Structures are given as C-alpha cells and as structure tokens.
Amino acid sequence: MVVAGTSATTRRRLTPQDWVTAALAVIAEGGLAAVAVEPLAQRLGTSKGSFYWHFENRDALLTAALARWEEQYTAAVTAENTRAGADPVQRLRLLIRRVTTLAETDSVYVALIATAGHPAVAPVLTRITEQRIDYTAALFRDIGFPAREARYRSLLAYSAHLGHTELARSAPGALPRGRADREAYLQHVVTTLTTPRALRGSSRPA
Amino acid sequence: MVVAGTSATTRRRLTPQDWVTAALAVIAEGGLAAVAVEPLAQRLGTSKGSFYWHFENRDALLTAALARWEEQYTAAVTAENTRAGADPVQRLRLLIRRVTTLAETDSVYVALIATAGHPAVAPVLTRITEQRIDYTAALFRDIGFPAREARYRSLLAYSAHLGHTELARSAPGALPRGRADREAYLQHVVTTLTTPRALRGSSRPA
C-alpha cells in the first residue's frame, strides 16, 4: 500500500465522524427514520460490530449527527451574513436570498422540520428557530422599525421562509419555474417583507 | 340488551368508517407512522381480524383516511369562505384568519405536511396546495393586482401560512403569546400581505 492515513477512498478503519457523515447523508435522502444501523453499516461497507464500537446506540449517532449539522449550518449562515457589510437593509436582503436558496439545497434541514417532534430534533430546531428570528428581528430594528413591528416582521419573514422550504418539497410545481421568474419572485418577496407600509391608518387599497 | 343499532358508545360491530376515524385520530397524535394495525385494533377494542376484513391492507386504510380528511378539510375552508360576501378584500382577510387558526387546530394537516414525501400523502398535499394557491391568486386578482403580482402574493401568503403552521408546532414559544398580541400580529400579517406597495420604482426605505 502506498498511501496510509485517513484520506484514502477505501479506508480500512472507520471513525465516528464517518458514521455521522453517512447518517447525515441518509437523513437527507430518507429522513430521520432512514437512519438504521444495519443499512448504514452496509452502506459503509462494514458491519454493526463497528458501529456499536463507536457509538452507544442509534440515538447517540442521531444526536451526534444533529449536533454536527447544527454547528455547520448556523455557522455557514451567520458567517456568510455578518461579513456582508454594515448596511442592515443589504444584510437582510442577502440573508433572505441566501436562506431561500439554502432551503432548496439543504435537504437535511427539510428532513428535520419534517420530524420536528422527535426528542432529538426538537431542541435543535427550536434553538435554530429562535436564534434566527431574534437575529432577523434585530436586523429589522437596525433598519428602523420599532421593536414590536420588527418582531412581527421577523416572524412573518421566517414563516415565509419555512413555508417556502415546505413548498419546494411538497409542491415544487407551484413555485416559479424559470430562472428569471424565480428571481422576480424573490425580488417581490424581499420588497414586500422589508418595505415599510404606505399609509398608516387606512391600509385599504383602491 | 336494550339498545341496538349503530350509535351506542359500545357498538358491537365496526364499519370501515370507524377505522378511518381512528386512523385520523392517531395521525393527529403521532403522525402517519402511528397508523399501525394492531395498536389501532387495540384502541378500538377489537383485533386485526376485524381490520383485515374491512381493508385490504394498511395502505388502503391510509388512503381512505386521507381521502376523507381532504374532503372535509377543503370543504370546510372553501365553504366558510365563499359564503362570506363578495368583497374580495374581506374574503381574503377572512381566509387568512380562518386558515391561520385552523393551522393551529388541525393537527392532521400538520402531520401530513411532515410526511409530504409519502406516496399516499404527496398527491393529496399537492392538490390542496395548488388549489389554494390558485384560489388565493384569484382573490388577489379580484382585488386588482395584475396577474403576475397576484400569483407572487398568493405564493408568499401561502408560504407564510405553511411556515406559521410549522412554527406553531416546532417552536410555539416564538409566536406571539397573549390573545391580544396574537391578534395584533395577525393584523400585521394581513396588512402586510394585502396592502399594495407604497412607491413603485424605489422601494428603499429611509
């Protein structure tokens, strides 16, 4: 053998991280329920014996996988956003765009909100949710909205985000299809969510 | 025995409808996966023998349950809405309110969007989704928005609705708590989603 170490495609021995990676992969494909020890072992070309050496049980793997995902996910989003200049309006818009495309990309996220009730998932999800809503609300305050409205707007924006994610999964046909149409819709969303209302008092259109 | 017939609390013989009702109940409680024949039988105080007399298999029950739910659900919403006067703005607002509270009520709906991928669920969900988006888009057109914007607004509104439903499940703590706060938030949502934008062209706030 020429190459030893941890990076060859056919590694002889597995680390817990390998199992976590595989777990996240199958979560993305088939949801939480798809994380089964024996199939995973097969997928990794090994056996349960390996698994139960590295992990206490299935739940431990789940927890580890969720922890790693949460870390990477939040890190990715916030990092991307905070280094995006100081203008809160720009940052908000960037956040919306980023998170929208991410929602259609990260199928782990989608799988998790599909299993929000699971004891291992719930805390992760509430953490992420509240943190993001808070973050967005702060952005709205920075823009100049009063605290209460900032929170409302944040809630609405986050709801729209979650729903969009769901739509992308359950009825993608309903979403704008072409590249240009998608872009126009996104623009519409950003504007609607971030623009102050026209006339206070009477909001009735013609 | 004094009372015979089909309405006593302890009925001797079961109908498929009884099974469907029970199925919907456990879907509401524990999701699709909770629909298991043996536990259901136990819950109904009977045995699998009964079940497999009335249904081909578990999937048949699922399909029947979903069909009944879809019927009742769409009927409830559209009926409630169409007999609500002719003013499209009023109807839209009423729809939003109605559907928002419904989302926190009907746990079957929530359970279903959590299992949107399931072959028995997907068609039901896409039907409901597209139908509602279309309906809402028509409402926006009636209000006076051009077709494209009407569709965008409808999409956004529906996304927000879906997301709100998810939020109510996975992080209810993030939603407005008190009765009054909830009401104010709802008002905010309705206004934001239905009010035409202030200035075309420049949508940049101060």
Next chain:
DNA sequence: GCAGAACCATACGCCACCGTATGGTTCCCT
C-alpha cells in the same frame, strides 16, 4: 329458527430492525 353471510379472535410465519456476545483482525508501541 336456521342457513349463509358478515364480522371478529387467535395463532402463526415473516421481515426489519435494535442491541449483545464473542471471537477474530489489524494496528501501534516497545
């Protein structure tokens, strides 16, 4: 008041998965 249909109970075989036990390999250190 009984025959046949409708309905239900029990027992069984099957499968997929979890977790354990136990004995092999392979590595690493000296």
Next chain:
DNA sequence: AGGGAACCATACGGTGGCGTATGGTTCTGC
C-alpha cells in the same frame, strides 16, 4: 517480534409490526 488496545465480523435473541389462515360468533333474510 509480540502483546495489548483498537477495531470489526458474525451469530444470536428480542421486539414490533405486517399480512394470512382458520375457526368462532353474531346478524339477517327467509
């Protein structure tokens, strides 16, 4: 080189669910 630790394979028992088989019970028409 050889011994212990790290790692993996295989076999096993257990559980929970699906679907079938087969015989029992209740209802209904005549």
